[in-house]
Amino acid sequence: MTATPAAPAVRRTLDVLADGREIIYFDDSEPYVSGGATRATPDTRPLEPAVGGGSQVRFDVLTGEWVAIASHRNTRTFLPPANECPLCPTGRGVVPSEIPASDYDVVVFENRFPSFSMTAEGESGLIDGESLFPVRPGRGRCEVVTFTSDHDASFASLEPHRARTVIEAWADRTTELSALPGIEQVFCFENRGREIGVTLTHPHGQIYAYPYIPPRTSQLVRQAAAHRRSTGGSLLADVLAAERRAGTRVVLSGEHWTAFVPAAARWPFELQLAPHRDVPDFPALDDAERDELAHVYLELLRRADRYFEGVAALPYIAAWHQAPVRENRELGRLHLQLFSVLRAPGKLKYLAGSESGMGAWINDALPENIAARLREVAS
Numbered sequence: 380m381t382a383t384p385a386a387p388a389v390r391r392t393l394d395v396l397a398d399g400r401e402i403i404y405f406d407d408s409e410p411y412v413s414g415g416a417t418r419a420t421p422d423t424r425p426l427e428p429a430v431g432g433g434s435q436v437r438f439d440v441l442t443g444e445w446v447a448i449a450s451h452r453n454t455r456t457f458l459p460p461a462n463e464c465p466l467c468p469t470g471r472g473v474v475p476s477e478i479p480a481s482d483y484d485v486v487v488f489e490n491r492f493p494s495f496s497m498t499a500e501g502e503s504g505l506i507d508g509e510s511l512f513p514v515r516p517g518r519g520r521c522e523v524v525t526f527t528s529d530h531d532a533s534f535a536s537l538e539p540h541r542a543r544t545v546i547e548a549w550a551d552r553t554t555e556l557s558a559l560p561g562i563e564q565v566f567c568f569e570n571r572g573r574e575i576g577v578t579l580t581h582p583h584g585q586i587y588a589y590p591y592i593p594p595r596t597s598q599l600v601r602q603a604a605a606h607r608r609s610t611g612g613s614l615l616a617d618v619l620a621a622e623r624r625a626g627t628r629v630v631l632s633g634e635h636w637t638a639f640v641p642a643a644a645r646w647p648f649e650l651q652l653a654p655h656r657d658v659p660d661f662p663a664l665d666d667a668e669r670d671e672l673a674h675v676y677l678e679l680l681r682r683a684d685r686y687f688e689g690v691a692a693l694p695y696i697a698a699w700h701q702a703p704v705r706e707n708r709e710l711g712r713l714h715l716q717l718f719s720v721l722r723a724p725g726k727l728k729y730l731a732g733s734e735s736g737m738g739a740w741i742n743d744a745l746p747e748n749i750a751a752r753l754r755e756v757a758s
Contacts, residue, residue, distance in 0.1 A: 495519025572694025
């Protein structure tokens with residue numbers, strides 16, 4: 380699959396919301412991209428100054444994993460009516476939104492109800508004075524990425540130039556968040572559909588800057604390190620090469636990217652998308668790779684919406700895995716994991732006893748059949 384340049388220029392405008400949180404406009408349209416107009420708009424809401432609150436991370440000695448405790452998030456907005464959407468431009472609804480401008484292309488802002496905050500209060504220590512229960516402030520950052528001002532759109536409905544702008548925003552934020560003190564990994568993702576648990580239906584994603592290495596990455600790093608010791612190779616690059624040689628699970632392939640269903644897929648709908656070149660994260664992608672990604676990613680999302688007959692909008696999680704910021708960075712590699720909890724129209728894949736209790740996955744779908752269906756529904 381070839382691609383023409385999708386977004387030759389993006390203008391970045393930084394502003395501050397009424398409570399002190401940052402908001403960043405990424406524009407690809409005129410008159411904003413050339414500087415003929417500005418997106419900076421005062422936020423007139425009477426908000427109290429944003430504070431870090433009591434977010435903390437506690438260590439689970441049984442698994443070796445950190446668990447975030449963010450009880451203040453229980454008060455976050457939950458499925459508001461369309462005319463009270465906090466992600467629409469201000470003026471389209473009956474109340475001011477999180478985005479003061481009357482229109483926008485792509486916007487990123489600090490989450491009002493974050494799991495992590497760089498101003499999280501408290502000190503590192505022990506719970507109840509017990510050495511088995513370490514605790515420390517949940518210092519990180521959580522951001523919201525709004526893909527479009529159109530409340531009724533989806534990422535799949537974007538034009539390639541707008542998808543390219545989102546990619547630029549992901550790269551920009553990965554660079555800045557990686558530079559924050561104590562950040563170990565930056566994770567860009569989208570939750571789509573009520574079945575996934577979204578609380579806002581406006582098309583948007585999120586970015587988490589974690590103060591620790593999350594479990595999935597820790598597992599990958601361990602496997603990649605063992606693979607390098609035994610073979611001298613890069614695990615993720617070797618998996619991609621093996622999938623391309625086999626071809627049975629390849630969904631599509633371009634000059635710079637290949638999408639495939641993993642040989643040991645866990646979900647009834649699952650695929651991965653990886654660059655052909657060893658790339659740790661979004662900032663490391665060159666222009667040609669970003670251009671093609673805008674087209675390939677849109678094609679995959681559109682095929683996802685055609686995967687089940689009678690399902691026009693597949694609920695999914697789009698998880699962009701990037702290399703750790705500091706330690707073991709050389710063992711990571713940028714790739715997308717796109718999966719759905721839907722196993723058939725009207726039927727969900729529940730994580731029951733085996734998956735939730737033991738972490739032992741059972742998939743009802745054959746990976747080769749998933750790939751065949753995704754090839755079948757090509758545009």
